[in-house]
Amino acid sequence: MATVPAEYALGLAAVLFALGLTGVLVRRNMVYVLMSIEVMLNAAGMAFIAAGYRWAEPDGQVMFVFILSLAAAEVSVALAVIFRFFHRTGTLDVDKASSLKG
């Protein structure tokens, strides 16, 4: 039985990462920017999985577990910041977040 080449999985990860990067650069809504960052993190993890699949080692999956915990911590803090920002300004526009005050 033929198996999937690891290059295809790497290519899929690259395309997903590019989609996420485009979203971060193009979208102006904070929720969409954060969603795109999640897509990019997931794509990076997929690259690790593809590498672990290529060499049949568990290290790629270990790295994905770390990326997963990183994404969970990041998204909780970022969503709290977005929530505060929305309550303060009434908008989710990234361009409105150009001034910060402690």
Place this chain on the structure above:
Amino acid sequence: MDGLFYIASAIALVSTFRAVTGSNAVHSLLYLTVSFLASAAVFYSLGAHYIAALEAIIYAGAIMVLFLFVVMMASYGPGRETEEKRVTRPGTWAGPAALAAILLFELVFVLTDRGLVPEEGRALGPKAVGIALFGPYLIGVELASVLLLVGLLGAYHIGRK
């Protein structure tokens, strides 16, 4: 096995594209959930069973619920009911539901046809991952736990009134 990978990756690409380019936040979140489920199928086809389960539980489950929570909280107010009616129309969830149905068919095929399970040589189950995690990567696990604790405290501190 190959078909599983190709179909799942096509679904992942389509749903990610729709999620990033959509204009309705709830709509995009549905597509993003499907994208993560498709990624889980891709991981399964690459022999990473444990990661596939984690992807479905944490990414498609917990993180997406957090997103949905904030989107719902950030958009409440007058006119919410008509917005609610608009969001729950079949046109909103038909696309993600169709993609998720294809994934469900893949899942059923994998469950019924044992020939589709990744071969023993290339599949790395939870046992190998756990041995690596709590062996050479133990410091990383400790650091990840500290990171999650800091994330919890940070979210609490920022989010309180």
